[in-house]
Every structure is written in structure tokens, then in C-alpha cells.
Amino acid sequence: MTPSTARPRRRSAGRRAGGPALFGECLLAGLLTVLLALPLVTLAAACATGCHLVRTTAEREGSTRVADLLAVFRRAWPGSAVPSAAALALAGVLALDVAIVRAGLPGGTAVLAGCAVAAGAAGVVGLRAAAAWRPGIAWRRVLGHAALAAAGFRRGSLLLAAALATAAAGTWALPPLLVPLTGCLQLAAVAVQPRPPL
Template identity: 45%
Template sequence: MRQARGERLALFAECVLAGLLTLIAAVPLVTLLPALGAGCDHIAAHLDGRSTALSAYPRRLLMSFRRGGLGLGALLVPVLGVLTLDLLAVRRGLPGAAPVAVICAAATITLLVVVLRAAAVWRPGGPSWPVLLRDAAVRARADPAGSLLLVGGLGMLIVCTWQLPPLVIPALGCLLMGGVAVERRIS
């Protein structure tokens, strides 16, 4: 039983480390997509017995940039920005605000779920980000239960960060682990 506890603690420690490294790498925002991919691969490496040394994360991040992550990450920021601005404008009481709010919220959540699913299966030397995102959109639609699990994880991240901002680090790591777990349960 002690070994199982030690393994769970080691996994949680890797989640916290992956959350911290991902948060630092995603600060410029345009690097969000590659940072999520590198973070998920860090957790998958722990589960698969590959190296999770601190020096391995920057290599994963660079590989993620090279596979088209930076360009798509730069595109992701304005799309999320427009959706956020739409949600803020709706709060001002514009006519037709309720349907627009629902559509914008659904689009934002859907986009984030697809991005998380793509990041969860990203591996160095694997398919490029455009292919991963397209396949993730198909999986998100084909596996609604997994997508709802990720929506719950996103909600947990938001609530934990809102209640106590330093919890963003372990909550982000747990979200990355959840993404990897959702993808592994269907394969």
C-alpha cells in the first residue's frame, strides 16, 4: 500500500511541476498551445516511464513550437479575445444579449476543450498541431462524456483560481492530467 501512496504522490508532484512550467511558458499567451502540449507530454512521460527531468520540459516546448504550435497559438489568442470581448459587451445589456452570451460561452468552452484534447495527445515527433486540432475536434464530438469531464476540469480551474489564485498551479496541472486521462480512456 505504501508504494501505491508514493506513486500517487509522485503523480501529483509531476502535475504541480507541469502546472508551474506550463503557466510560466504560457505567460506570453501566444505560447499557450505549445505550453499545454509540453505540459501534457510531461505528465504522459511520467505515466509511461520516460524522463520527467526539469531539463526535458524546455526540449518538449521547443519541439511543440516547431510543429506549428506558435502560429496556431498566435491565432488562438485573438479568437479567445474576441469571444471574451463579446461576452463583456453582452453584459452591458445590448439587445439580444442572452442568445449571444450563450453562443459565445459555448464557443469558448468548445474551443478550450478541443485545444485541451489536442494538447493531451501531442508528442514530440508526432503529428503537427493542425492535424491534432482537427482530430481533437472529431474526438470531442464522438466522446461527449470525455468532453464534459474536461468542461468540469475547466470549471474547477476557474473556481480554484477565483477562490485562491495560487491554486492555479496545481489546478492547471490536474487539468493537464485530466486531459491525458480522458484521451487514454478512449484509446
């Protein structure tokens, strides 16, 4: 066996062995994301930090210490307030639409379907952006890449949409599931990310 053939096998074996550790890091990523996103305008930076944690664990690269993750969050923060505010504004508009439909608006089924599609599309782009972000890359570039990836890699986008729907249903049924399901969503976003990411 030559060194060139031995190295890939060792890397793949290491990834398989990291399965339980990856699950634990998904829980940590979910908790960290929820806590960092509490100010609301930090939503995008928090999601990017969680995806960074999941990715470094999956690839067995970098540090997963909380202090280092907070440093990643500080690097993700500049420029992230605008997409965070846009996501919150969209969520508010969709929630208002749903409230109006529940009050008896004619054609409510079509409106609800449109709201679901809009929420799913925004969620997929947001998750792809969080997974694509790297230190030093501007959020505008990340969002443009995420929109193109969402349209160009449709199978992965459909999988992310299904994961979002499952997470939404699980959180609605049992709110404490928000933390682990957030980490699972970030793992899904990292898993379907095209290579190279940007």
C-alpha cells in the same frame, strides 16, 4: 504465476504507488505551463509540454528533468504559434462580447450562453490537442484528431468541460490556484485521451 501474468500486475502496482508523485508532477506541470506560456504565442507548446510531463509520470516512462522538458517544449514549438494565436484571438472576441453584454446589450443571456459554449468547446479541443501531441507529429494533424476526439468521445469531452468550468471558477475566486488547476486540467486531458492517441 507465469511471467506474462506477473508483468501487468507489477505495472498496475507501480502506477498506484505513483499517486503522490503524480500529484507533485501535476503541480510542476502547471507551473511549467504557466511560465512557458507567458509569451502567449507559446501557449499550445507549453500545454503540450505539461501534458507530456503528466503522461510520462503516469506511465512511469521517460524523464521529468526540467532540461528534458525544455527539450520537449522546443520540439513542440514549431507550428504551434498558429493555434496559440487562434486561441488568443478567440479569447479576445469572447471577452469583448461579454463586455458588450455587461454594457446592456439586449438578449445578453443568450449571448453569454453562446460565449460559454464556444469557450468550453475551444477549451476541450485545445486540451485534447495538447494531450495528443507527440514529438514529430504536426500540429495540424493533432488539431484534426482533437476535434474528432472531442465529438466522438463525448463522455470524456463533457468531463473535460466540467473540469474547465471548475478550474475557471476556482481561478476567478482565488487567482493563485491557476498553477495547480492547470496541472489538474492536463491530468484530466491525459486521462480521457483515447488509446491509441493518434
